[in-house]
Amino acid sequence: MKETYILLYDGECGFCNFWVNWVMRNDRKGIFNFASLQGNFGQNFLTDKSLPLKRFNTLYLIEPNGEVHDKSNAVIKICRLLGSWYKLAVVFKIVPKFLRDKIYDLIAKNRRKLASGNCPLPTKEQRKMFLD
Template sequence: MSDKKIILFDGVCNLCNGFVQFVIKRDKKDVFRYAALQSEIGQRLISERNIDTTKIDSVVLIEPGIAYYIKSNAALQIGRHIKGYRTISKVLKLIPSGLRNIVYDLIARYRYAWFGKKEACMIPTPELKAKFLD
C-alpha cells in the first residue's frame, strides 16, 4: 500500500465526491487510494503531517514517504497521473501557485453553496471498497 498515493477529500462535499469519482474512473494504473478528511484515518494522516484543516479542508494528496500536496498543487499532481490531463496539468503548473490558489480557494470557499453538501461521508460501493482506506 505504501506505493499508492493517497487522496484525502471532504467526504460531505458533492464537488469533492464528484472529483474522487472522476479520478477513480480514470485511474487505470491503480495509482490512488482514498479517504475522507473526516474519517479516522484521514484525521490521523492530517495530524501526522501537521496540516491545519482550518486552512486546508478540501483535497490533499499524500505520497507516502515522499511529500504531500495541498490546494491547486494537489489537484495538478493528481492530474499528472490521469491520461488526457497530464498536459493541462503541466501547463497550469507554469502559473505561479499563489495565483492558482486564489481560484482554488474561491471554489473551495463556495463549494457547498454551488455544489451542495451531503449529511454524511460517501460510502463506497463493494466494488470500490478496496480503493478506500479504513
C-alpha cells in the same frame, strides 16, 4: 508491489465526492486510494502535520515516498498521474502557486453551492480503495 497515492478529501462535501468519483473512473492504473479528512486516517494525517482537525477546505495528495501536495499542486499532480490528455494540466505550473491557490480557494469556498446534491455511493469494488 504497486505504488499507491492517497487522496485525502472532505468526505461530507458533494462537490469533493464528485471529484473523487471522477478520479476513480479515470484511474486506469489503479494507483489511488482515498480517505476522508473526517475519518481515522485523515484525522491522524492532520494531527501529524499539525493542521486544523475540523477545517476541510483543501485536498491533500500523499505520494508513496511521503511527499504531500495540497490545493492546486495536488490537482495538477493527480492529473499528471492519471495520464492521457489530463497530464496536460501540468501547463498550469507556469502560473504562480499563490495565484493558482487563490482560484482553488475560491472554488473551495463555494464548493457546497457547486455540488449538484447528487452524490453517488461507491461500489463494493470501489470501497476497497478507501482507507478508514
